[in-house]
Amino acid sequence: MKGLAMVIRTLWRQPKARVGLLVLLALVAMAVLAPLISPYSPQTATFPVMTGPSSAYLLGTTGGGQDVLSQLIYGSRDSLIVAFGAGALATLLALAVGLLAGYLAGPTDTVLNFVMNLLLVIPALPLMIIISTYSKGGSIWTIVAIIVLVSWAFGGRVVRSRVLSLRSLDFVTAAQFSGDRTGRIIIREILPNMVSLVAAIFFGTATAAVLAEAGLEFLGLGNPATVSWGTMLYWAQNYNVLAQGQWAGIFAPGLCIALLAAAFALLNFGVDELSNPRLREV
Amino acid sequence: MSLLEVRNLDVTYRSRSAAVLAARDVSFDVAPGELVALVGESGSGKSTVGQAITGTMPIAAAATGRVRFGGTEMLGLDPAALRRSRRDGIALMPQNGLNALNPVLTIEGHFWDVLRSHQRIRRAEARRTAAELLAKVGLEADLLRRYPHELSGGMRQRVCLAIVLSLRPRLIVFDEPTTALDVLTQQQVMETIGQLQASEGFAGLLISHDLGMALERTSRVLIMYAGRIVEELPSDRVFDDACHPYTQALIGCYGDARADEVALAGIPGSPPDLSLGAESSCLFAPRCGRAAERCDVERPLLRPAGSGQAACFFATETLTEAVHAH
Amino acid sequence: MPTETVRAERLRLEAVTKVYGGRGAGRPGGKTAVDQVSFTIEPGTSLGLIGQSGSGKSTLARMITAIDKPTTGVILHGGTRVDQLGRRELRRYRRDVQFVFQDPYAALNPASRIGYILGRPLANYLGLRPDQVRPQVLELLAKVGLTPPEQFEQKLPHQLSGGQRQRVVIARALASRPRLIVADEPVSMLDVSLRAGILTLLRGLRETDGISLLYITHDLLSARAVADELVVLQEGRVVEQGAARQVLQHPEHEYTRRLIDALPQSVTRRN
Numbered sequence: 001m002k003g004l005a006m007v008i009r010t011l012w013r014q015p016k017a018r019v020g021l022l023v024l025l026a027l028v029a030m031a032v033l034a035p036l037i038s039p040y041s042p043q044t045a046t047f048p049v050m051t052g053p054s055s056a057y058l059l060g061t062t063g064g065g066q067d068v069l070s071q072l073i074y075g076s077r078d079s080l081i082v083a084f085g086a087g088a089l090a091t092l093l094a095l096a097v098g099l100l101a102g103y104l105a106g107p108t109d110t111v112l113n114f115v116m117n118l119l120l121v122i123p124a125l126p127l128m129i130i131i132s133t134y135s136k137g138g139s140i141w142t143i144v145a146i147i148v149l150v151s152w153a154f155g156g157r158v159v160r161s162r163v164l165s166l167r168s169l170d171f172v173t174a175a176q177f178s179g180d181r182t183g184r185i186i187i188r189e190i191l192p193n194m195v196s197l198v199a200a201i202f203f204g205t206a207t208a209a210v211l212a213e214a215g216l217e218f219l220g221l222g223n224p225a226t227v228s229w230g231t232m233l234y235w236a237q238n239y240n241v242l243a244q245g246q247w248a249g250i251f252a253p254g255l256c257i258a259l260l261a262a263a264f265a266l267l268n269f270g271v272d273e274l275s276n277p278r279l280r281e282v
Numbered sequence: 283m284s285l286l287e288v289r290n291l292d293v294t295y296r297s298r299s300a301a302v303l304a305a306r307d308v309s310f311d312v313a314p315g316e317l318v319a320l321v322g323e324s325g326s327g328k329s330t331v332g333q334a335i336t337g338t339m340p341i342a343a344a345a346t347g348r349v350r351f352g353g354t355e356m357l358g359l360d361p362a363a364l365r366r367s368r369r370d371g372i373a374l375m376p377q378n379g380l381n382a383l384n385p386v387l388t389i390e391g392h393f394w395d396v397l398r399s400h401q402r403i404r405r406a407e408a409r410r411t412a413a414e415l416l417a418k419v420g421l422e423a424d425l426l427r428r429y430p431h432e433l434s435g436g437m438r439q440r441v442c443l444a445i446v447l448s449l450r451p452r453l454i455v456f457d458e459p460t461t462a463l464d465v466l467t468q469q470q471v472m473e474t475i476g477q478l479q480a481s482e483g484f485a486g487l488l489i490s491h492d493l494g495m496a497l498e499r500t501s502r503v504l505i506m507y508a509g510r511i512v513e514e515l516p517s518d519r520v521f522d523d524a525c526h527p528y529t530q531a532l533i534g535c536y537g538d539a540r541a542d543e544v545a546l547a548g549i550p551g552s553p554p555d556l557s558l559g560a561e562s563s564c565l566f567a568p569r570c571g572r573a574a575e576r577c578d579v580e581r582p583l584l585r586p587a588g589s590g591q592a593a594c595f596f597a598t599e600t601l602t603e604a605v606h607a608h
Numbered sequence: 609m610p611t612e613t614v615r616a617e618r619l620r621l622e623a624v625t626k627v628y629g630g631r632g633a634g635r636p637g638g639k640t641a642v643d644q645v646s647f648t649i650e651p652g653t654s655l656g657l658i659g660q661s662g663s664g665k666s667t668l669a670r671m672i673t674a675i676d677k678p679t680t681g682v683i684l685h686g687g688t689r690v691d692q693l694g695r696r697e698l699r700r701y702r703r704d705v706q707f708v709f710q711d712p713y714a715a716l717n718p719a720s721r722i723g724y725i726l727g728r729p730l731a732n733y734l735g736l737r738p739d740q741v742r743p744q745v746l747e748l749l750a751k752v753g754l755t756p757p758e759q760f761e762q763k764l765p766h767q768l769s770g771g772q773r774q775r776v777v778i779a780r781a782l783a784s785r786p787r788l789i790v791a792d793e794p795v796s797m798l799d800v801s802l803r804a805g806i807l808t809l810l811r812g813l814r815e816t817d818g819i820s821l822l823y824i825t826h827d828l829l830s831a832r833a834v835a836d837e838l839v840v841l842q843e844g845r846v847v848e849q850g851a852a853r854q855v856l857q858h859p860e861h862e863y864t865r866r867l868i869d870a871l872p873q874s875v876t877r878r879n
Contacts, residue, residue: 170714177673177707178725178780179699179732192719323799324770435661464660464826465870491799494872521875535800538876539829540856540868546833548804552769 007199010270017270023263027256031076040067042074042227050239050246059248062232063239071227072252078140078228079260082213086147087206087264093152094201098159103167103186113160119153128212132221143222147209155201162197166190196271203268210261229253284311285485286335286372286453291347293330293339300557304330304343306509309584312453317479317486319496319517321532322506325553331506332455332489336374337364352452369400373451377458379438383430389416389441390426396448415444418481419474436467440474447478453485460495472499493520493532502590505529508554508565513597515590523588525597527570564594572596616651616787616820617686617704619672624681626667641667642678643844649788649837652814654821656835656852658828658867664844665824669792672822673707674698685788703733706781708791708810712773712798716765722749722776723761729783748779752809771802778809788820789813795830807834828867832856840864 011017030037039058040047045065053060059068101112128146135142166172167190175185191198216222217230224231232253236242241249293305305327312318322328333339335349337356349356351372359367376382383392393412397403403411413423419440430438439459446454456475460468476499479486490496496503497517505513505528513526524530534547551569554561564570567577576595587597624645627638642664649655659665670676671683674693683690685705693701709715716725726745730736736744742761749757752775765773774794781789791810795803811834813819823834831838831852838855840848840863848861859865 170709170711171717171720173675174707174709174715174777174780175717175728177702178728179702179784180728188720188724189717193717323801465828465867466660469870492872493800494875497874498872517874532801533875535804536872536875537829537833539832539871542853542857544829544832546804546807546830549801552771 007195011267014270016266020263020266020268020270023259024267027076027260027263028080030073031080034073034077038070038073040070042066042071044070050241050244052246053248059252060246062235062246062249063241063244064235068232068249068252071232072229072256075227075229075232075253076256076260078226079210079213079230079257081140082144082147083206083210083260083264085141085144086151086209086213087202089144090148090152090205090209091155091198091202093148094155094159095198097152097156099163099186099190101156102160102163103182103190105164109160112156116153116156116160119150120157124150125215128216129219129221132216138223140223140226140228143213143216144209146216147212151205151208151212155205158197158201159194162194163190166193199271200268203264203271207261207264207268210257210264214257229257285314285316285352286312286487287348287350288331288335289348289350291331291334291345291349293327293334293343293345295340295343297342301559302557303560304509304556305334305345306560308347308506308509308511310504310511310514312485312487314452315479315483315485316502317488317500319488319490319500319503320506321490321493321496321503323491323532323553325508325556326506327509328489328491328506329457330509332374332457332487335487336372336455337367338374369449371449371451372453372455373446373449375442375446375454375456375459378462379433379435379442380430380462382442383438385430387429388426389428389430389433392441392445393426393448396445400449411448412444415447416441418447418478419444434467435463436470439463439471443471443474443478447482451484453487456486456488456490458490459488461491468495475499494536505532509556510565510593511584512566512594513587513590513592514584515588515592519589523590525588526592526594527572527596528566529592531569531571616818618651618684619649619788619820619822620682620684621648621668621672622646622682622684624668624671624678624683626664626671626676627679641844642671644681645841645844645846647837647839647846647849649820649822651787652818652820653837654811654814654823654835656831656838657822657824657841658826658831658838659824659841660826660867662843663841665841666792667844668841669707669790669822669824673705673790674701703784704787706784706786706789708774708777708781708789708794710793710796712770712777713765715777716773718765720764721761722763722765722768725776726780726783729780733784744783748783749776751782752776752779753805754779770798771805774798774806775809778806782813782817782819785817786819788822790822790824792824793826794823796825796827803830804833810834828856828871840867 011021047057047061047065047067049061049065050063051057051061057067057069059072061067097112097116101109128150131146172185172189175189214230214233217228218233218237220234222231224234233250236249289309291305291308292303295302295304308331320328320331334345335356337359339345345357347357387395390409390412394405394408397408397411409426412426416423416425421437421440425433433441460471463471472495488496488500497520500517503515503517503520504511505526507528513524513529515523521533524533531549535549537544537546549569554565562581563579564577564582567573570577582593582595584591584593624642625640626642627640629638645668647655657665657668667676671678672690674690677691685701688697688701690701723745726748727741730741730744745761746757749760754760754772754775768776794810795806798806807830810821814821823831825831835852838849838852839846840861842863848855848859848864855864856868859868
């Protein structure tokens with residue numbers, strides 16, 4: 001926990017990361033407080049169809065008669081779940097596999113490395129589309145799983161090479177001479193020297209996950225019955241809202257997706273300071 | 283007329299939290315064909331001076347003062363002029379060949395890169411020139427086909443020397459040229475440098491932390507401490523005539539391995555913090571055996587003493603006198 | 609806590625050979641890094657292993673610290689066959705034979721505090737509980753001259769100078785109460801003015817704790833100052849060995865003579 005506080009303090013000091021953190025917190029607040037701030041329920045489809053912004057419906061209504069603003073507010077939940085969920089799971093998987101492959105070397109490494117290379121060679125987007133086609137109509141966690149499957153290998157390879165180079169450093173040998181066991185060495189010697197790498201993998205994956213989820217749902221491969229920014233885009237496209245002049249129906253969810261992705265990207269800029277203890281205030 | 287004139291050189295490194303004054307009021311000359319040693323330990327500012335002279339300072343560093351080479355002011359030179367100055371001018375020989383050479387280029391590739399960036403030349407002619415240069419440093423021409431990692435440390439340093447020679451420099455700054463090498467290889471590299479100096483006639487500034495090695499082929503030595511030059515004297519007079527307490531203490535750290543009893547001495551304490559701005563005292567005083575009250579409130583200036591100059595109020599005793607007196 | 613004199617063991621190398629690649633000693637295609645090296649370190653003495661790069665000294669260090677095994681030959685520590693250690697015996701051996709690294713900037717984990725670094729061997733080898741560890745850490749820091757110890761305990765490596773870091777490295781080596789310390793160029797990356805302090809510390813361990821010292825270096829001067837005996841290596845073979853003073857004043861082998869000639873003369877003339 002002390003580590004987490006330190007991470008946040010360090011990020012706060014970087015101007016770009018600070019902006020990213022604030023935007024992210026705002027969106028998280030929006031998701032958490034949705035029942036309190038949303039004017040209507042996002043599912044209620046009894047409003048006048050395809051109206052522009054007005055005092056009753058601040059962002060207008062959709063082609064199905066739902067309030068855009070309410071959908072926008074509740075839709076943040078799915079996007080955040082995917083961003084944090086896929087980001088965290090992919091990062092953990094990349095860490096676990098990369099650490100084992102890099103530190104244990106030998107046959108373990110040969111096998112794991114092969115698996116990672118295999119996954120990297122297969123093009124991500126077509127793979128996602130194919131899998132989604134079969135799992136259409138599942139929950140948001142299906143999308144999370146698909147994104148994790150496709151994106152963990154990249155981080156895994158990067159972790160592996162970092163571990164390989166750390167492993168040959170004197171202080172790792174020194175830890176062995178001090179009698180530490182392999183598990184402790186991996187966690188206390190190798191891992192702390194990879195903090196910024198792990199953070200970068202997390203933020204990078206989260207960014208990609210947000211965009212991947214929106215993309216899959218826009219293509220209709222998500223569950224169109226749920227409310228998320230991506231499905232909002234899907235339905236807006238279906239109802240051809242631009243031609244009808246209801247620009248808010250596309251603009252609003254699009255902007256939010258971009259904001260969330262940008263927030264993670266900005267946070268990534270602040271990660272460099274984490275990697276160098278010299279730059280942190282103790 | 284000096285080839286290199288350095289006057290009042292100050293170099294400051296700025297970071298978010300501190301400003302480190304790494305070189306303070308450094309002034310010295312190098313005459314054509316002269317090999318001068320710049321000796322100091324970590325934090326003495328010797329590498330900083332080398333970087334300022336060759337225009338290779340990092341972005342965080344700012345230099346003021348004068349660095350006049352062959353009549354041209356080198357500080358603040360615009361990038362194009364700086365690049366042109368690298369030929370027939372000042373060249374830098376780096377510390378570690380493994381870092382300085384590109385691992386994916388053959389030795390010939392390195393020469394090709396350097397030669398054609400300063401002149402119009404055909405590949406075949408470049409190859410011939412490269413072979414000649416390698417011969418000058420005592421290496422075979424078939425090394426051209428090798429990669430840096432295939433060569434020993436000593437060979438890499440000599441390759442770097444040959445590449446530097448291709449620029450026809452009038453002054454070479456040797457930045458710790460033998461630090462990463464064994465004693466026998468060091469000797470070999472230094473011998474090569476000495477021979478080339480005699481045949482090619484370039485001047486040199488030898489930057490080193492090793493006083494013993496630095497005195498061997500140089501005519502003059504400048505001792506640096508905490509960013510300043512504290513003593514300057516002829517290399518062959520150092521042992522007998524050094525009169526600054528730091529120089530004497532440094533000499534005392536060496537010993538004769540063949541003596542009956544060998545006990546090594548160090549210098550107690552540690553170098554001062556250079557981020558505290560310009561000082562008004564002697565920075566060596568806390569570690570000095572001869573320090574008096576005056577040393578804490580007044581900064582000693584470089585003044586003629588012994589065979590050269592020294593920055594000490596009490597630079598009247600030489601080492602032999604000090605040994606007999608105490 | 610009173611200093612106990614540790615009963616050091618004799619370290620003995622007999623015809624140790626290491627061949628990389630190829631298919632064993634003498635077969636074509638291999639590179640012989642160490643060739644029939646034999647020497648002995650009597651308990652409580654210090655031996656200087658002199659070698660330039662390519663001499664095989666690092667390979668020997670790895671074999672003596674049981675990271676590598678010799679291709680042929682025997683390494684004995686007391687009665688233990690170092691070249692044939694099983695898992696449990698290896699742990700025991702690591703407690704008895706410790707290592708001081710060359711590069712003070714790489715030997716300490718930049719993300720770990722000094723107190724943690726020193727605590728590991730105390731916990732692992734002496735079985736100390738967390739509340740017992742701290743006083744021992746402070747004592748180790750004081751022993752290597754890092755005072756006041758409380759100040760150093762909390763620091764991160766980058767807050768220490770090179771000389772201070774090397775003292776921490778030595779303190780870590782001392783933590784398990786070893787019988788033999790193998791030091792690989794422990795001062796070559798330090799300023800000349802700092803070397804004497806570290807070397808005095810290493811040499812002093814003989815007198816205070818009876819620990820044997822294997823000092824590996826290319827520098828004859830520091831070896832002479834620290835070691836009782838010298839062994840000179842050239843390309844994997846021993847070319848000369850004997851009492852330190854004897855080897856330096858009356859070298860027998862031409863290679864030793866060359867090394868001695870390469871020592872700087874200009875700062876060491878004595879009237």
